[in-house]
Each structure stands twice: as C-alpha cells, then as structure tokens.
Amino acid sequence: MSIEISAKTIQPVRLSYGNLKERFGDKKPASRYQEAVYDVQPTTNFQYLPIWDTKHELYDKSKTAIVMEDWYSFADPRQYYYGTYTIARSKQQDVAEHNFAFVDKRDLFDSVPEEVKQAAREILVPLRHVEWAANMNNCQITDECFGSNFSTLAMFNAMDRLGMAQYVTRLGLLLDGNEETSLDAGKQAWMEAPEWQGLRHAIEDMFVLDDWFELMVAQNFVLDGLVFPLLYDRFEKKLTTEGGATIAMLTEFMDDWYKETVRWTNALAKVTAKESEANQELLSKWTNKWTDRLVGALEPVAAKAFGADGIEQLTEVKEALLTRLTKSGVTGLKRS
Numbered sequence: 001m002s003i004e005i006s007a008k009t010i011q012p013v014r015l016s017y018g019n020l021k022e023r024f025g026d027k028k029p030a031s032r033y034q035e036a037v038y039d040v041q042p043t044t045n046f047q048y049l050p051i052w053d054t055k056h057e058l059y060d061k062s063k064t065a066i067v068m069e070d071w072y073s074f075a076d077p078r079q080y081y082y083g084t085y086t087i088a089r090s091k092q093q094d095v096a097e098h099n100f101a102f103v104d105k106r107d108l109f110d111s112v113p114e115e116v117k118q119a120a121r122e123i124l125v126p127l128r129h130v131e132w133a134a135n136m137n138n139c140q141i142t143d144e145c146f147g148s149n150f151s152t153l154a155m156f157n158a159m160d161r162l163g164m165a166q167y168v169t170r171l172g173l174l175l176d177g178n179e180e181t182s183l184d185a186g187k188q189a190w191m192e193a194p195e196w197q198g199l200r201h202a203i204e205d206m207f208v209l210d211d212w213f214e215l216m217v218a219q220n221f222v223l224d225g226l227v228f229p230l231l232y233d234r235f236e237k238k239l240t241t242e243g244g245a246t247i248a249m250l251t252e253f254m255d256d257w258y259k260e261t262v263r264w265t266n267a268l269a270k271v272t273a274k275e276s277e278a279n280q281e282l283l284s285k286w287t288n289k290w291t292d293r294l295v296g297a298l299e300p301v302a303a304k305a306f307g308a309d310g311i312e313q314l315t316e317v318k319e320a321l322l323t324r325l326t327k328s329g330v331t332g333l334k335r336s
Contacts, residue, residue, distance in 0.1 A: 023072070036081035038072055040148035061146045064213040066272060066279055071147035074271045077263045085156050089163075092253055099249045100170060108246040109174055116244040117175050123235060123305045124247070125172040125186035126196055130227065131165035133203045134158075137219040144212035153264065157220065164254055171250050195304050198297035202290075213272075217286040221265055223294055225321040226314070228258040230298065234313055235305045266328045273329035284332035287325060291318065292334070 016030035019039040024030065046057050056063055061071070068074075080088070103109065109117065138158035142151045172182040190196050203223075209215045232254040240248050273280045295318050302310035322333045 033079040066213045113243045121182045126190045128165045128168035129190045131161045134161040195300035202297045214286045218290040222290040229317045269328040283330045
C-alpha cells in the first residue's frame with residue numbers, strides 16, 4: 001500500500017465583502033478597519049423622518065454645509081475600529097493605573113510644593129468640565145454626521161474625553177487627600193470665576209451649533225488645538241520645573257492622546273479642503289471664527305496660568321495651530 005501526500009492551495013470564494021470589492025477591488029483581502037467601518041451606515045429605505053428633526057432623514061448629508069462626493073474618502077490614519085481602539089486604550093489605561101497607584105502608594109504629593117498643588121487646582125481641575133463638554137460635542141457629531149467612518153471616529157473621541165474627565169477628577173482627589181474640596185472648588189471656578197467664563201460661554205455656544213462639521217472644527221480642530229498644547233503641555237512643564245513632576249505623571253495620557261489625535265485632524269482637514277473651493281472657504285471661515293473666539297476666551301486663563309508670559313504662550317500655541325492647519329491645506333487663515 002502506498003500513501004501519496006500532497007498540498008493543495010484553497011482559494012477563498014471571496015477576499016472581501018461586495019461593497020469593499022467595489023471600492024478597493026478584490027486582488028487582496030480587505031483590512032479589518034475597512035470591514036468594520038466602510039459603508040456600515042444605512043443610506044436607503046428609511047420609513048419616516050425623525051420626529052425630533054422632520055427636515056432631515058435619519059442619516060442625511062445635508063446636515064452640514066460641507067459637501068463630499070464620497071464621504072468615505074476620509075480614513076482614520078490610526079485605522080481604529082473597536083478591536084484596535086480598545087486594545088490601544090487598554091494598554092494606555094494599564095500605564096495610567098500604574099502611575100496613579102505609584103503616586104498614591106509612595107505619597108508623592110507630600111513632596112509637591114503647596115503653591116504648585118494650588119496652581120494645579122486652579123488651572124487643571126476645572127478642565128474636567130471642558131472634557132465633559134468635549135464628550136457632549138463628540139456625541140453630537142456621532143449623532144448628526146454622515147458616514148460610519150465619521151461616527152466611529154467621533155464616538156471613540158467622545159469616550160476618550162469621558163476618560164480624561166475621570167483622570168482629572170482623580171488628580172483632584174489626590175490633591176486634597178480624597179476630600180473632594182478641589183473638585184468642588186474647580187466646579188465653582190468653572191461656574192463663577194471670571195477667568196473661566198469666556199471659555200464656558202464659548203463651549204455652551206458650541207452645544208447649539210446646527211452644523212456638525214462646524215462643531216468638529218470648533219471642538220476637535222481649534223479648542224483642542226489650543227487647550228492641550230497650552231495647558232496639558234506648556235503649563236505642566238512649568239509646574240514640573242517648580243517641583244510638580246508628579247502631576248505630569250498623572251496626565252501623561254493627555255499628552256499621548258493629543259499627539260495621536262493631531263494625526264486624524266490633519267488628515268481630515270486635508271481631505272476636506274482638497275475636495276472643493278467651497279469646502280476650503282467653509283473650513284477657513286469656521287477656523288478663523290472659532291480661533292478668534294477661543295483665543296479671546298483663553299487669554300484670562302493663560303494669564304492666570306503663566307502670569308505676565310500668558311499672552312505670549314497663547315499666541316505661540318495659536319500660531320502653531322494655524323501653521324499646522326495651513327500645511328494640511330486650510331488656506332486663508334488670519335495670522336497675528
């Protein structure tokens with residue numbers, strides 16, 4: 001008796017779903033990101049108009065003045081779908097938890113000068129309300145946007161902002177030995193302190209914007225592009241030089257998150273601006289509008305954080321933001 005052993009190559013019936021085959025061809029398998037994100041949102045067979053917005057379909061391109069021939073021409077450069085997103089955030093959460101536990105176990109805040117802790121209470125703790133607002137704004141974008149590539153991106157962003165609000169809350173608790181006095185003072189400052197009212201007013205105006213893409217520009221391009229470099233980077237470096245390196249350990253996620261976020265905001269600006277002159281004009285209009293508004297709102301915060309150097313620090317951050325967006329294709333931005 002003889003046994004013949006041979007190898008056979010099994011060809012799959014298909015390499016990707018039909019919608020992806022139409023978009024990308026069938027010469028290679030679709031990526032997990034493409035399978036999870038592209039064309040998931042329904043576009044036909046809607047039975048009725050939403051009772052809360054009878055002027056639009058549930059998923060409607062006309063909810064923004066931005067016009068794209070193909071809304072799926074934008075792809076998240078991080079290639080985040082649920083699996084990759086949760087794996088990445090899980091690893092970062094492990095690092096953050098280790099940092100918080102280490103600081104608490106070693107009583108590291110005992111060695112931080114009181115004036116540095118007070119500066120963190122006055123500048124960083126109120127930012128948990130800014131993060132909560134960012135969560136609200138990105139939830140709104142998720143609800144109103146067109147294309148599952150956008151809704152996926154915005155919802156991940158919304159969850160990140162909720163997480164950062166919690167990190168800031170935990171920082172506040174450590175600042176006062178879990179007495180919650182820092183959190184109460186931060187809330188009172190956000191509601192009543194003169195230096196925060198311009199920013200609070202601007203954010204509350206964002207809550208009622210009708211165009212979700214303008215909200216995208218206001219929140220994720222401009223506000224984040226000013227607050228994170230100014231307060232989570234420059235201000236924390238200032239605290240570090242004054243003996244507050246412990247604080248930087250507890251907000252490391254914010255720095256890493258912003259560097260990651262800049263990648264997709266740059267990509268989105270580039271794709272949208274390249275689509276048409278009309279889109280270019282809208283991006284320029286919205287960026288100028290919200291840059292002027294938010295720089296003015298942040299001036300008293302910057303002055304409180306940096307003293308006499310506050311306006312200079314804010315101006316440098318603003319110029320860096322406008323330079324970055326210009327390189328991404330947004331023209332016509334007003335410079336100082």
